[in-house]
Amino acid sequence: MEENLKQILDRLKDETSYARNPFDIEKIRVTYLGKNGLITQLKKKISKLPAEEKPMAGKLINETSKKAEKTLTQKSETLKKELLKQKIAEETIDVTAHFENHDSGHLALINQTLEELETIFQNMGFDVVEGLEIDTVKHVFDDLNSPADHPARSTSDTFYITDDILLRPHTSSMQIRVMNEGKLPIKMVSAGRVFRNDEVDATHSPMFHQLECLVVDENVSMANLKATLETFIKEMFGDDMQLRYRPHHFPFTEPSLEVDATCPVCRGEGCPACGNTGWSMELLGGGMVHPNVLEACGIDSEKYTGFAFGLGVDRIAMVKYGLNDIRLLYDNDKRFLEQF
Helix, strand or coil: CHHHHHHHHHHHHHHHHCCCCHHHHHHHHHHHHCCCCHHHHHHHCHHHCCCCCHHHHHHHHHHHHHHHHHHHHHHHHHHHHHHHHHHHHHHCCCCCCCCCCCCCCCCCHHHHHHHHHHHHHHHCCCEECCCCCEEEHHHHCHHHCCCCCCHHHCCCCCCECCCCEEECCCCCHHHHHHHHCCCCCEEEEEEEEEECCCCCCCCCCCEEEEEEEEEEECCCCHHHHHHHHHHHHHHHHCCCCCEEEEEEEECCEEEEEEEEEECCCCCCCCCHHHCCCCEEEEEEEEEEECHHHHHHCCCCCCCCEEEEEEEEHHHHHHHHHCCCCHHHHCCCCHHHHCCC
């Protein structure tokens, strides 16, 4: 047995010398010292030996087992040190080396403005709803009480894909989709791209961004609309901003209004940016949701009222940052983008 144990131990040491990782060591450990390992099997045979041979056999097997365990442990520690040394060498960063510097990117001004708008309304308790950029005539015009001869329905204003499908010219279609869900009360905003057949100039683009706001509940009044607008404008532009309301007509609201804000450059004093009027360009339009719109969506207009307004995100950005040309937002001029 002594010679057999010596051969087993020599074979274990030989195999261990070729091990290259902890997995190899564990495999060798199982082969020799595992539940069915070679040395373990010899331990099980001690009980079958003559009584006078058992003490010596037990001693030899235990010594061999300890030597095998020591050999495996030493090799395992050596491998761990070598692997750690290799990892440190591969991952070491030379802090004295000169690397090419790359500027960090950031959101474009339009996306910054969109995020700021949505955050303001979320803080006011509004839900943010995603909208479809390709929609139907029913959602975009019919259910919004737009008459058949409304100029916005013409191909000179709107991009049609088929007679019934088009690129949405406003985000107001999301009012219809949300109201059609029938979950009341409603307090939502939806922002995104819209498309109109406009010539490109300093204040127009065939693609721009809008944000739509809708509230429907019992006893909603024009006072609620004005309070919401006042809160929003002051959060966006500052507490000293004032609003001016002008009567207007929209087919989907009644009564309707347009809203101007004091010039953010001169704060109402009058300057070249506002034509010395003290007021910025028209900021948004809205009003009380027309009863026909509520009824088209299955909402009882005798019980429920609501207000809605839509604003141009691009225009908000232009007013807030004093821009005089909408094309600056889309030209990808790095000199402009880096300012924001």
